[in-house]
Amino acid sequence: MASFTLQGIPVSRGITIGRAHLLRPAAMDVKHYLVAQEQVEAEVERLQRAIDAVQLDLQSIWSELPTDAPTELGAFLDVHALILSDPMVSEAPLDIIRTRHYNAEWALVTQVDVLSAQFDEIEDEYLRERKADIQQVAERVLKVLTGSADQLPRAVGVDEQNANMIVVAKDISPADMMQFRDVAFTGFVTDEGGTNSHTAIVSRSLGIPAVVGLGNASHLIRQDDWLIIDSDAGVVIVAPSPLLIEQYRQQQAVLLKARKKLGKLKKTPAISLDGIEVTLLANIELPEDAHAALEAGASGVGLFRSEFLFMGRTGVEQHLPSEEEQFLAYKQAVQTMKGRPVTIRTLDVGADKPLEHGEHNILNPALGLRAIRYCLKEPQIFLTQLRAILRASAFGTVHILIPMIAHAFEIDQSLAMIEQAKESLRIERIAFDENVQVGAMIEIPAAALSLPMFVKKLDFLSIGTNDLIQYTLAIDRADHEVAHLYNDTHPAILQLLSMTVSAAEKAAIPVAICGGMAGDIKLTRLLIGMGFRELSMPAALLPEIKQEILNTNIAALEPSVKKILRTYDPQVIQELLAEVRELRLLH
Structure with a gap:
């Protein structure tokens, strides 16, 4: 078979080489594990x-x-x-x-x-x-x-010599992505998806190379074809020659060596050349991920996506997780982080993250019943989760993060529900942190444009850039047909970020970025130059972001960043961003 190359959207870092494993259509779908x-x-x-x-x-x-x-x-x-x-x-x-x-x-x-x-x-x-x-x-x-x-029990601990399989599919749901965590897959290739589809987000969190939005890769690639994924370039090479495989193996070795070198920064604080400390946090999907966050040197968990505890539950497990099950999961993450803060986002389902069980199946679009809207409509589900989170707060520092806030009444109702959960625990004499902090996700333009009505009631803010971009630019981030329009440096996005960090500073409350922009090294200097001092990202990306901060003089960045924020010409913004990245910033 002649070799050929496919160009897609790069969504994570690194190189992997392996054989293609095609996810079959539902009619012939079977379980896959080692x-x-x-x-x-x-x-x-x-x-x-x-x-x-x-x-x-x-x-x-x-x-x-x-x-x-x-x-x-x-x-x-x-x-x-x-x-x-x-x-x-x-x-x-x-x-x-x-x-x-x-x-x-x-x-x-x-x-x-x-x-x-x-x-x-x-x-x-x-x-x-x-x-x-x-x-x-x-x-x-x-x-x-x-x-x-x-x-049959699920296989674990498979030899690394078998860990050379690359998933090729039309698309991969978040629940499916989580299924692959326990299997020795080393890369993902999908026909659909964009930079911040959930395939992209989870592949980054797993530190696995991935290229999405390839169009028809699942039809062009055959089962067991040799593949090379260069996820930095967004390239998938099909049926490469032995010489090309060897060249990429050498590149892999260089990247691995560089990654090990970065690992030495684990205990080094992320302090810029001019002495400003930036708190680097990790995003996690399941409690087991907290260990990787700790190993990467994270100062805490900035985003625990709790919905993954609710997804992919079939067969005898076809039900919502109980309070006890949730409590044990949150407690595990909190204890693993050894006193470092763990920010747990309440259930964020709907749109591209439907639950998969009976009467609670959610098939609504991104503008429908999702996140806090769903939780307030299902108060018993919400109350159960809040009790579990509060119980876990007795074992370490826990913050509660409410997603998709747009209205003042949503904050009021959420705070009332949290107080109701607290009161029920007090009556039962169950320990929890009375002073647990509560924050809101800023991911809807309406929230970013009306922050003064929120900040007096909240302890912190966290910007979900993935959804903020989606809603501001009216782009479905999971739709590969419009993925090219997804632009995290669009002037409107930069203005909303600047307004949010200014409002938080004025109210003297912390503000973090926990979306995809936080883990993009090309944007690190821009974000810290704008005033952000908390960034939360997949643990695998944390070391290189830390190194960038260690090599940056933040005060020297500010004039260039101000120019960017005064500019509305996309081309000029890109030119200025390139200059910011290349600046030699001495102490």
């Missing part, structure tokens, strides 16, 4: 039992055929039995389990893909159509497998 070495033979036996069960089933159907049944029906059953006994179907998937550690369903589908591609090359039309028979046989085996698959 099996630990000690579980391999048990997985082989599971597939063998399923094959044997289907073989017995086919024999039983054949023996029970009525005498007036068409002869072709018996012949087709014979063909299916022969296919199932063919080593290419019955043995090759077992070898895949043993060599690649794929789970049984995945191994079977992988082999069927290989056979199907071979049949597509056959000129004889009749033989070519036998591909359908192979797929039908495979589906029978899959039905047996999926009936018991949920009972």
Whole structure:
């Protein structure tokens, strides 16, 4: 196969090399996970039992055929039995389990893909159509497998030699992204999505290279194709030559060495050349992520996206997380951070983050019932979460962050609900921090334009730049068709950021940025030059942002930043930003 290159939108940093794993359409969708070495033979036996069960089933159907049944029906059953006994179907998937550690369903589908591609090359039309028979046989085996698959434990601790798979899909939902956390995938490639789609956000939080918005990558790339992702350049190279692979492996080694060097800054405070300290925080999705935040040297958690505790819950877990389950998750994160503050955002679902359970399924667009609007409409769900967060505050410093605030009454109702949760805990004599701080996400232009009515009631502000840009520029950040219009340095965005930091300074309350701009090293000097002193980002990005701050004289930046804020010409803004990045700023 000839090599070719696809150009998309870079959404994270780094280089990865591996084989393509195509997420199949729902009709042929199966679970994908790697099996630990000690579980391999048990997985082989599971597939063998399923094959044997289907073989017995086919024999039983054949023996029970009525005498007036068409002869072709018996012949087709014979063909299916022969296919199932063919080593290419019955043995090759077992070898895949043993060599690649794929789970049984995945191994079977992988082999069927290989056979199907071979049949597509056959000129004889009749033989070519036998591909359908192979797929039908495979589906029978899959039905047996999926009936018991949920009972198997999820594999963990797989050898790194197997960690060379790159997910290729039309798009990946936030819930699906979280599923891949426990599997050894090293990159993501999607047809859809933009710079701040949730695929992009989660890939950055995992420190995994990703390129999105490729258009038709999932149709051009075949299962098991070798891929190189250069996520700095937004490039995916398909079927690269061995020489090219070796060149990129060398680049990988250089990047890894640089990353290890940055790791030495872990305990170094982020203090600029002129002595101004910037607090660097981490964004997390699940409590386990707090460990990575600590390892990266974060001063705390600036954004705990609590909705990921609510998503992707199916089967026997098809329900909302209980207060106790939430409490234990929040407590784990708080204790892991060892006294450093943990800011927990209350449930932010809707739009591109629907819940996946029964009556609470949310399919509303970005302008619909989401975030605080949903929580105030479902007070019992909101109250349960607030009680869990407050209980966790007894074990460390916790801040409560309310998303998508636009109206004064939303703040009033939220504060009333927090007080109700506190009172219920007091009655039950359950410990919590009476002085827990409450802040609001500034992600709707209306909030940024009317901050004086909010700041007197709040302890802090946190700017969600991803949604702020989406709502200001009227762009769906998950829609690749308009992704090119998403512009984080649009004059309107810069004005809203400047207004917010000024209002916070006037009210003497902290203001942080926890959206994508906080982790973009190209914008670090701009943001700290505007006056921001708290930045929250994926833990993987924190070391390089810290190094940028250590090499910056903030006072020397201010004249250039003021020029940028007085400018409304996009090209001039980009030229000035380039100058700011290249300034040699001495103490």
